Amino acid sequence: MISIGLILPDVLGTYGDDGNALVLRQRARMRGLEAEIVRVKLGDPVPSTLDVYCLGGGEDTAQILAAEHLIADGGLTRAASAGRPIFAICAGLQVLGESFRASGRVVDGVGLIDATTASLSKRAIGEVVSTPVLPGLSAPLTGFENHMGATILGPDASPLGSVTRGVGNTDLAALGAVEGGSVSVSEQKLAEGAVQGSVIATYMHGPALARNPELADLLLARAMGVELASLAPLDLPVVDKLRAERLR
Numbered sequence: 001m002i003s004i005g006l007i008l009p010d011v012l013g014t015y016g017d018d019g020n021a022l023v024l025r026q027r028a029r030m031r032g033l034e035a036e037i038v039r040v041k042l043g044d045p046v047p048s049t050l051d052v053y054c055l056g057g058g059e060d061t062a063q064i065l066a067a068e069h070l071i072a073d074g075g076l077t078r079a080a081s082a083g084r085p086i087f088a089i090c091a092g093l094q095v096l097g098e099s100f101r102a103s104g105r106v107v108d109g110v111g112l113i114d115a116t117t118a119s120l121s122k123r124a125i126g127e128v129v130s131t132p133v134l135p136g137l138s139a140p141l142t143g144f145e146n147h148m149g150a151t152i153l154g155p156d157a158s159p160l161g162s163v164t165r166g167v168g169n170t171d172l173a174a175l176g177a178v179e180g181g182s183v184s185v186s187e188q189k190l191a192e193g194a195v196q197g198s199v200i201a202t203y204m205h206g207p208a209l210a211r212n213p214e215l216a217d218l219l220l221a222r223a224m225g226v227e228l229a230s231l232a233p234l235d236l237p238v239v240d241k242l243r244a245e246r247l248r
């Protein structure tokens with residue numbers, strides 16, 4: 001049985017990102033594996049032994065509540081320390097960083113990603129496409145971004161992708177403040193998302209795993225403790241069609 005944690009869907013569930021957990025469950029079931037979604041709501045303890053964790057996007061006030069709960073609870077941090085895969089979207093990415101700006105103040109993040117989020121000069125809304133940087137992925141990544149966050153990666157985090165369309169983690173204005181660091185300014189300018197240890201985070205809504213089956217299977221393989229190459233491919237023309245249409 002593969003247990004898929006859907007973490008705080010009541011506060012990080014505004015943008016349809018709950019779909020990522022559904023996609024993981026469905027891709028597991030289509031391969032004959034048993035899978036279940038464990039919904040963990042605000043105030044509930046986060047189990048630290050699930051096979052994979054999904055966090056979605058949310059509004060500023062809601063994401064502050066999410067960060068406070070996850071820090072106080074500690075279950076997600078224990079899961080990350082044990083190398084359990086965690087997939088976080090937009091506000092989820094910001095919340096897992098060191099700090100983020102929301103509702104006019106700087107808020108402590110959970111600290112699973114070496115990243116800080118300030119504010120963009122202008123809201124990023126629209127299609128975002130990137131070339132994967134994370135080893136193991138080869139297909140272009142496609143999603144829809146809608147955020148005010150300007151996320152700067154520190155030396156312990158790497159981008160998930162390199163942007164070919166859209167904004168991604170930050171714009172140039174917010175980058176002006178960056179000095180040093182192992183991710184160069186030119187890489188930061190193109191960076192989409194963040195990868196650190198077992199955490200993969202991105203600004204891509206869509207839901208991201210419906211649009212990016214290779215990424216879905218990478219997470220599923222990690223949840224199962226097997227190599228991505230060992231998962232039998234799924235023939236889903238409707239997904240190919242969606243990708244072709246979105247990438248056009």
Ligand code: GLN
Nearest residue numbers: 057058090091147148149
């Ligand atoms: N509230 C955050 C922002 O605007 C995150 C939004 C989101 O999750 N889409 O940057």
